Amino acid sequence: MRILFFGRGVISTQYAWAFERAGHTVEFYVRKGRKETFGSSIELEMWDARRGKQLIKESWNVNLHEEIPPNYDLIIVSVNTEQLPEAAQILSTAAGNTPVLIFNNLWQDLKSSISPLSMNNVVFGFPGAGGGIADNRLRGGFLKMLFLEKPRAGTESMNNKVKELFESAHFKISWIKDMQNWLWNHFAMNAAMEAEVLRRGSFPALMNHSDSFANVGKNMREMIPVLKARGAKPDAISLMLTKIPPVILGILFNKVIFAKGSLPRLFVEYNNSKAGFAVLEVVREAKKAGIHLPRITVAFEHTEYAKEI
Secondary structure (H helix, E strand, C coil), X not given: CEEEEECCCHHHHHHHHHHXXXXXXXXXXXXXXXXXXXXXXXXXXXXXXXXXXXXXXXXXXXXXXXXXXXCCCEEEEXXXXXXXXXXXXXXXXXXXXXXXXXXXXXXCCHHHHCCCCCHHHEEEEECCEEEEEECXXXXXXXXXXXXXXXXXXXXXXXXXXXXXXXXXXXXXXXEECCHHHHHHHHHXXXXXXXXXXXXXXXXXXHHCCCCHHHHHHHHHXXXXXXXXXXXXXXXXXXXXXXXXXXXXXXXXXXXXXXXXXXXHHHHHHCCCCCCCHHHHHHXXXXXXXXXXXXXXXXXXXXXXXXXXX
């Protein structure tokens, strides 16, 4: 299969590497000027957890384009959430009839988030990976599991193509019945975590404070009314974050989910992205609905995003 990744970010690069190893042809679309900046290779230091836990360290050659050539079997988009509207606009004219996998965090409703792309040409999913890129060096990794929406009417053949691609590279798919609701919950959870990152100063700093995840739970409790106002139903993860007492939640995350040496913890520690946009989106929605978010507001008020409210 010939696959084009929109952007050469941390998620795109890791899955592209795995697909190439599985025998597929992978290429990247990057903005004008980035081809020279990025160069023809990237240094990888990432964990591959498809079969056990393997550390990959290599210089990997990549094929970059500043235009979108034709004749791909699939285009995969995994960009910063704020960049998705621009990506959808470009692909609405450049992609033609090529199926598109939106492999992204989303807060808007699915249809408007990809406009002017057609829902009939798009499959939604979410990666099981993380990390960061600095100085052309990627540190991160990916798990065996990833998430895909169950086929909608008319998307069965596209879903099957995406399914075959991931399974050919030995990934396992968790099928999501209501992708819209799942993404709303995941975005809110991400915003709850980013609010704590804003307090601590960075993602690695988040992991170095024992009470960080107790505070993430408190942030999530504050956001539940916003989720409900949007029409979302809190899922199991959201309920866990809001129902378990903060002290116990902190122990659960620090000792089990993000235990020292675990891949989920490493993915967060390697994350050097700028936090705040997810918080901005939730705060905007709360203001529309007249919902007060005192904890989130305190974390948010001294950031550059606060000027946009």
